[in-house]
Amino acid sequence: MTATEQTQTRPRGTRLPRRARRNQLLGAAQEVFVAQGYHAAAMDDIAERAGVSKPVLYQHFPGKLELYLALLDQHCEALLQAVRTALASTTDNKKRVEATMHAYFAYVEDEGGAFRLVFESDLTNEPAVRERVDKVALQCAEAISEVIAEDTGLAREQSMLLAVGLGGVSQVVARYWLSSGSSIPRDQAVQLLTSLAWRGIAGFPLHGADPAGQQH
16 A cells, blocks of 8 residues: 555544445444334434434435445345355355355354345335345345256256245245254254255256266
8 A cells, every 4th residue: 555545544533534434334324224124223323323423424325225225235245245155165066055055044143133134124115125135136046056057957947946946945044043043053054954955956967977977
């Protein structure tokens, strides 16, 4: 970093650089939205949680919806990247399934509770929110379906159907596991779900494999 860049990014007194302030406001907003839901949350609450005045908050976000959407974009991207990273972490298909399940469970278990904004939003009747939630579900399924299609030779439509099923099961079970206060450790829960999913996926032969000696 050059001296000029250091000067530009160094806080002056109690003022934070714009990016740092934005991140601070997003963090405060997440706490309020997760605890209260969108409709009950107020910009006053978010400003107070962040320790700033409302005018400062409005300098960064023109309204509550824009603030919520910025958070939603951030956490939808985090989920998508987690799934893509899991799929790319190994070429062993059973381990891929397990890694993907782990990604969903870890996302749901994150202490910030951001998954509630994506999977349990009280604002899903808002088109901009619905669009983002549907988009990330589709993107995750597409990432999974690409691996399924490549390995099995199934048509895209068939691969997508399986991928949507895997993604849906993963997030629903992970949310149930968390909300029920299950005594089952996360790794064990993932192993159980992986066994269930793998028994189904393993039934599809590898594309181009020798039927007599195929391995998954």
